[in-house]
Amino acid sequence: MLRGGLAGYCCLAKNANIAKVMRDLGFLTEVGEDDPNAQFRSRAYYRAADTIASLPEDVADIYSKNGIKGLLEIPSVGKNIAAKIEEYIKTGKVRALEDMKAKLPVNIDELYGIEGVGPKTIKMLYDKLRVKNLADLERVAKEGKLRAVPGFTEKKEHDMLKRIEFFKRGKSRRIIGEIYPLIKQIEKSLSQLPGVKNAIAAGSVRRMKETIGDIDYLVTASDPEPVMEFFTKMPEVQEVVGKGPAKAFVRLASGIDADLLVVPEESWGSALQYFTGSKEHSVELRKMAISKGLRLNEWGVYRGERKVAGTTEEEVYQALGLQWIPPEMRENSGEIELARQSRVPKLVEYGTLKGDLQVHSENSDGTATIEEMARGAKAFGLDYVAITDHTKSLALAGGLDGQELLQQANKIRELNDRLEGFRVLASAEVNIMKDGSLDIADNVLDKLDLVGAAIHSHFNLPIEAQTERLVRAAKNSSVDILFHPTGRLINKRDGYPVNIERVIDVAKDTDTVLEIDAHYDRLDLRDEHVRMAIKKGVKLVIDSDAHHPIHYAFLTFGVAQARRGWATQQDILNTLPPERLLQALK
């Protein structure tokens, strides 16, 4: 067997790279062939790409453990695709793809990234003008050569230049927390319009993804026209991209796109299902509908011409023989099968957290006193917080030494005497050193109510060393919780390399709790790690990482992340009252 695993194989066979190969195959199959079946073969590659991109396990690992047979167990991967994956893992290339690329040598990501430019356009542009990339396209548009291409006009040529500019500004997906206030503000304006019954941000916002590509508003109203009027003329709108009787598309001044769908009340459920997605989840539902002799779209569930459901989402799912599924689970990653068996887990609810176990004060890098943080938490509806200031080796953050931590613990006890119906726990965010040891002595940590530990330095150790560093911290009997275990900052830096599966296993063996840091820049653990952890029976906590009382609002995003990882209330220890929480820790 392939012991020694990947040693001899190409280092680039990461899931993301394999998915990219599949997408390129999908694109070139669609473009390059006249075969009427080409679009379906193309879609097969795209489906495989999506599956692989969101697979928690490494495809290269699967291959090294179980070979082709292992690959075939991946949904949407059959003999042909498995062989191509094998070839890519072994050689770093896929011959068939190289051949296709030679025939249409274009930068797919660049050209496809431009709105309104799809496969047909890219092929046409290459055939007529030898356009290979963005720079070529910009040049021919500026030179006025584009208008000569069939299907193009002077106006389209002009639009193209605008779209190229927009693409070049390169707006990545937005972090949900950063635009949440804007999302909610527009949602409220829409809901207050006369004649509007419901207004909600659907799409990836309703699924509470950590980043969102655009904002998708669904509104029910008997007369869509005034809603469309308002939406396209809001002060936030920079440009109207499209507008029809049911849908409108705008670009907001903040650089993000917003879509609007307006439907009558009797289509609320089906439209909400459609517009919440995910696409993959919806396609699966629509296939189920077909197999039951039904048709599902945003307007309802139909048997022939007759509408049989659509007023509520529950009704839509029921018509398909399914239990209702929480939006956060709708990613086509096993939730539909559970719903068919009426086994959808009861996810941890928003607003059920009783405490927050990562809270900073001005004594390290926070901006409020311990008492202000405590009163803020109480006002937010919490019953307890752990004050987790940084420790001495994190000098930049004003970390405390052992002596100072003990003094702080004493002050916290005095404060608790003054606080009614609220408890502050003495704790710390202890810095994990390069070798996995802690920068505070055990005899100090023993006097705290609980201890969190985290990595804040040496991010570029090799994966084995980084993993062992966290493992050593988890094995330390003083450490109750590992904070932000992967260290990632969304859209800023990847986490340090770490074998999260091993960390999860060790957490299980040592009764160490893992954190979901709810700060919207972190959301760490991320959704799929949450799912892995709870599957193994590891307990989690959801913390705000607050540095000011207003930051308790971040907890919502942490709960969302837990729900996206299918966590129930039993999995989340800070849904417990403080005494029971402390008993549950090691």
Add this chain to the structure above:
DNA sequence: GCCGTTTTCGGCCCGACTGTTTTCAGTCG
């Protein structure tokens, strides 16, 4: 190319918006 509680062959989600389409193709949600 993938896949099978009606199929190992014959299907593959389905509709809105744009443009110049005169009855639909391309792109996107």
